[in-house]
Amino acid sequence: MADHSSPYLDLEGAVPDESGDRAWHFGQPLREQRTALESGAILDRSDRHIITVSGEPRLAWLHSLATQHVEKLPAHSGTELLVLTPKGRIEHHAGMYDDGSVSWLDVAASDAEAFLRFLTMMRFRTEVEIEDVTDRFALVVYTKGRPGLELDAPRVNPVPEAKFAARDLAAESTSLYHGAATENGWARRTDSTAEGTADVLVPRDALPTDQPVAGTWADDALRIAAGSPLFGSDTDGKTVPHEVHPWLARAVHLDKGCYRGQETVSKVHHLGQPPRRLVRLHLDGSEETPPTPGTPVVLGEKEVGAIGTAAQHADEGIIAFALLKRVAADEADAAYKVGDQNATGEEAR
Structure with missing residues (x-):
């Protein structure tokens, strides 16, 4: 198997995370x-796998x-997408960027093999x-924008009215990330942190250091605070x-319409409410x-969910994602227990 260890491990003071790859x-x-929040830093996402889809029918496919x-x-723009099972459960999540001739998909390392297999299986006779x-490219995140590169804010679309739309979504949702080609890759603005x-997509052997670099501790803490879950860590098969x-x-x-699930x-969206909600504790x-x-989250005497990603945030203390039963997530002023700790929650948005 190819070695996808991050070159940032060679920087002074680097302490490897549990994976040993970042x-x-x-x-x-x-x-x-x-630093990441105030003046800007680089978050290392080089563990995400980069998959390209080329050919004229790629977008329609x-x-x-x-x-x-x-x-x-549009060319030089991006978005996010899900692939669902026939029963509507999330099977894959990917970031996307299209440069006009190639669609670039970035996926969590834990899902890369399965997602590539799915795409290959669904190709059939499509060209x-x-x-x-x-092996050649890696993803990094500039938390306050890349110096010298100005990109428009993400575009939003109105959400169709429905019985529970106001509860589940704001009046508008993000639909498109504006991007641009760079000297050796591309950039897309997400405003996610x-x-x-x-x-920013860069050559794997030339990860940038034009801003301070922050580790996975910072990455986890900032994405929890910003409401950016990770497939497989903050979701499950249901x-x-x-x-x-x-x-x-x-x-x-x-x-x-017209997609699986x-x-x-x-x-x-139109008739019911989801059985669980992603909550930030x-x-x-x-x-x-x-x-x-996997640590259980308890409300009263009942286990109502489990911890996903958890981290110590510089300003907010210890925070975590958890998928909780909807009735527990919706309870006003709910007092949860996580091990011996007390916790309060808010829906991740």
Whole structure:
């Protein structure tokens, strides 16, 4: 198997994370977070796999498979998309950028093999070429924009009215990330961590250092605070789009039909409510370390969910994602227990 370890591990003070492939921090993890939010830093997302789809029918083909409307995606722009099971459960999540001739998809490392297999299986006779180019390219995030590159803010679309739309979504949802070609890759503005946040594709052997670099500790803390879940870490095999508000807003086009699992999305949006919700928990900090993934979340005497990603935030203390039963997530002023810690929650948006 190819070695996808991050070159940032060679920087002074780098402490490897649990995977050993990226740096957890560089000696001052809380200061790294503040730098990222105040003046800007680079977050290392080089663990994400980069898959390209080329060929004239690529956009129409991806459009037929995914929850997002990408058939007429303008060149040098991006979005997010989901692939669902026939029962409407989230099977894959990907970021997308199209440069006019190639669609670039970035996916979580835990899902890369399965997603590539799915795309290959669904190609049939469609004249597209699919390639995993992770050996050559990597993704990084500039939290306050890349110096010298100005990109428009993401475009939003109105959400179709429905019985529960006001509860599940704001009046508008993100539909398109404006982007641009760079000298050796591309950039797309997502505003996912702060105003101006941009994902940038770079050669794997030339990861940039024109801003301070922050480790995975900072990355996890900032994405929890900003409402950016990670596939497989903050979702499970039963998750449907309406349970994960950030993806429902960014990766699902609610006026689009004719994709696998669309019936479930439509039924939940117009007739019902999801069985669970992704919640951001604020823990009391009585324990020094964040809870481990899978730690039960208890309300009263009942287990109502489990911890996903958890991290210590420089300003907010210990925070975590958790998928909770809807009745528990919707309870006003709910007092949760996570191990021996008390916690309060708010829907991740």
